[in-house]
Amino acid sequence: MPVSFVKADSLLALDIGTVNTRASLFDVVDARYRYLGSGEAPSTANAPYHDLSEGVHRAIERLQQTTGRVLLDEDAKLIVPARQDGSGVDLVVSTVSAGAPLKVIVVGLLTDISLESASNLLSTTYAHILEQIHLGDRRTLQDRLNLILQANADLIVVAGGTEGGAERAVMQMLEAVGLACLLSHEERRPYILYVGNSTIQDQVKNAIGSLGNLVLSSNIRPTLEIENLEGAKLDLMSAYRQIRNTHLPGFYEVDQISNGGAITPAFGWERVVRMLSKAYDQRKGVMGVDIGAAATIIAAGLGGNSTVGVFPQFGLANPTLRNLEQISITDLSYWLPFDLSPKDITNVLLTKQTYPASLPMNEEELAIELALGRLMLQYSLREMRKRLKDFGGGELPILPPLEPIIAAGSILTRAPCWSQAALLLLDGLQPTRITTLVLDQHHIVASLGAAAAVNPVLAVQAMDFGTLLNLASVIAPLGQARPGTVVLKAKLAYEDGRQEKIEFRYGSLYRIPLPFGQSLQMHLQPLHGFDLGMGGGGIGGKVRLAGSALGVIVDTRGRPLPRIRDARRRQEWLRKNIAVLENR
Template identity: 40%
Template sequence: MGIPEVGQVQFALVADCGSSLTRVALIEQVDNTYRFVARSEAPTTVGPPWSDISVGFLHAVSQLEGVVGRPLLDEQGHLIIPTEGTTGVDLLVVTSSAAQPLRVVLAGLVREISVASLERAAQTSYVQVLDTIASNGVDLNQRDNERIRRIRQHRPDVIWVAGGTDGGAGRPVLELVETVAMACSLMDSAPRPDLVYAGNVALRPQIAQIVGEEVPYIVVDNVRPSLDVENLTAAEMAFDQLYQERKLGNLPGIHALHAWSTGPILPTARAFGYLVNYLDYRYEGPKGVLGVDVGSASTVVAASFNGRLSMTVRTDVGVGHNALATVEARGIEAIQRWLPFSAEPEEILTVAHNQVLRPATVPLEARELAIQQAIAREALRAALGTARAAWRRANIPFHRGLTPQVEPIIARGAILTRAPRPGQAALMLLDALEPVGITTLLLDPYDLAPGLGAVATLKPLVAVDTLDGGAFVNLGTVISPVGRARPGDIVLRIKLTYESGGGYEVDVRYGTMELHPLPPGEKARLELRPRRGIDVGRGGPGRGGGPIEIPPSLLGLIVDARGRPLRLPTDPGARREQVQRWMRDMGV
């Protein structure tokens, strides 16, 4: 799909339709510069009684009208686009994660090679893998009718087939395709699954004959053109495209949004990735850029290193619709370890159940909030674990078990951006991501990130100006020294000098967490003197580099000297005391 030409834009509307909430924001050009004006939100209306996603969108726009004092809807309640005098907008971009994940079955010759490559490609979009079928291993002696039964039972949206290097295995791949095609043809109701072939290119003509016209057939590049080369680019794009067509494209009421939208409706995760990738190009530094999105039904990690975007979408973990699934996947003990109090499994499961039933509700009690935030930590840690595996395969330099050096970290999701205290958001990110060296924590409180990523593909200046104008909120600058030391050892000396004058020096001890607030709106200069063997990301162990400018932020300077990887006491009582101490240190 080509990118449409966009003319003069004075008013731009960005919308993100999530699984629980639909958010819209208005951007206006004033004195040749684009600035964020205001935002509003309304419940997403995919399900009954509305069963029309455009209803929630229009509710949110109607609220926005009242905030900005500019008519955006006509007398029939439809969006005014393009502008008409003093009404309407010139551009609308829509992103969405409101649809259910794309349901797929993956089939290949070798589970550890072709099937594994398909699984990695599937992890970059809103995809649920229902089953995997391989011609080796446990499936070696499995009869074809058992495979057919499994495919018919799952009734997937798409079946992927891979196998054989280019010019390699032939007959086994054709036999696998014959089995899949038979399963599809035996399904008695439309639509039948799409069949996507990502294997040996030499077999494409024969496979087209086997599949025939009864099954929709798509061809993408071989995911394993040779045993030592993995090529996932085309497969990742196809997963996104199929999600857009088969899932987003079939949402009730989506046709209205398509009619108003200036460009295609993009998956939220992919649009967020576009923004992270853009920021990586913009910063042009040796570090990467990391973005995380903790949603109701899914958790996203988007990272860009040297201009190369890496996406991880976990559709099985979240803090709303998938809160209970997160607890079940990670285990009760994993949730308990982040709590400053003793909680029985029944209490944790009750909180998770309530979030599934009412994902948009705000907890009223401190215990419930702490449990929700613990679930968010584990959702993020689960997604980060998947992302790290992808980074290793992409040869991203980082120590095993640690996060690569990144600048900045962009965080979105209501559990983070609407935390009652900024220290709670920072602590969730530090506990889950365990950044190393020096980085900045940025929050997306106005839910602009996916929209700006989508706008950047149509009208880049809108995204650039809006980012420069304060689209994100600076939560704080983090120093995370890495190296071996004993608890209580001095690992770092910092010197902080305020822009208005004055300052101080302080020693940092291993195992501690310190918060150094800055006066409101004021910058500071930071000098670091790490102990020998301690690395703060300034050229190697023991090197502090030159002075660093610390920009104004909500929290100021955060020194996280707890060590990497983070280790909590095994004794439950001692662990709870440790968590309480960290919370106090962060002003929580």
């Protein structure tokens, strides 16, 4: 009998999104933590329930049906901690993205320093910046006061001043904030997160501490050259939690059963990516992407350092921001393999905007949704370009070397076939060199990030045992050549002794089937200076790849992908790409 070296605590993970609420169960099996199953129900943050807890209750009921584990008592309340008879769970963690993005006003000194850093901080959570107030905006005190009062913001972020730097200017900018809090009803006063010059925190506290919910944090711009968001991210998460407790019915109950540790999915994703970046090849980064209804999340880590971006404006259907009304029909049409009128496309988008849980009813609607997923990734990457460049990337869309890329979102996990999910990621992210596409098929990565705070062993072990789907190994050499030119040669050695030689021509997509449980050694030799990440242009080597849902995908279409202006040629190119991955 195997000996368990882990503390046998069962864990329930709740993930409450705009469209779906999921309850996932983890426990020790054969001396290691395993994912046991999930229950899913429609989220109930919006009408007619306006209460998160109803969706949570239904998801737990379905989890009980799936696993056979009794989790609710006779009064339909969650059993915590677990009982001697095995019913209930020991721990609960939760991630919540349901609800409208936080409405935020940013106050700072200079647009390209303090306000830029404050915007970067807010991009790590679900927030929508309503207005920016700064020294150069030419507003009077009365104008600033009216702006704050009319905005009805949830949060005001105040930045400015390097350590030991500006004092009087920061206090001057706070004057309108203090007056607005004084004139507002106590229940409607915004939370204030101060992330500026920490040497004047006592002055800030004396000036506005009694007028609102003030949180003093570390300076996000301690010098002109250095931006440090880490400490402020924790305080922003705390402020987010407090605001949700007040304004999102049912959140308080969820937070309480999670021991006050409810976090955003983005916070969980960043924690997982940071952890994996320490375990994988230190020369490569790790990326996680989640294409959700409320927002698209991109997290990246390298050697224990991490960054995350949350983009509500690029969610697949954010009903609060009505973001799909801003989508460029021209950009979206580019990724459709057939002609559709702008009116037909707009109708599909508006339906999705109004009913985020709606599913595609035909081939045309599916193609629009997949094209929309590509755009959301591309738009989000543009917003991340500066931070990704710090991780070793070139000018976007040239990504830094990554291993692996973990992806989540119902648009991927519920795609009719895995080839459609893979092609969406290839076109949306345009990965380079050699990497692995991994699919979070059970939507648990963010939950594992939440679990890592209370049980790091569980987070590591649950990810090891087939919980994530190995979608495909990707080989995408960097370089430019004329279409049809041989840019990569490969010798393939299979486990059964078979050997094969293949040449790959520029401008094409290839798929080499490699089922689960098998592996393949490839001796790769790039030509014409193409770079595989093996030491420079033209340098090749051996790589062993594991079996996956789609096997090995070789993408020699170029980076960035070519822009094909002729509609007929482009549509033929798109149809050919999907046909290759489907082995048609």
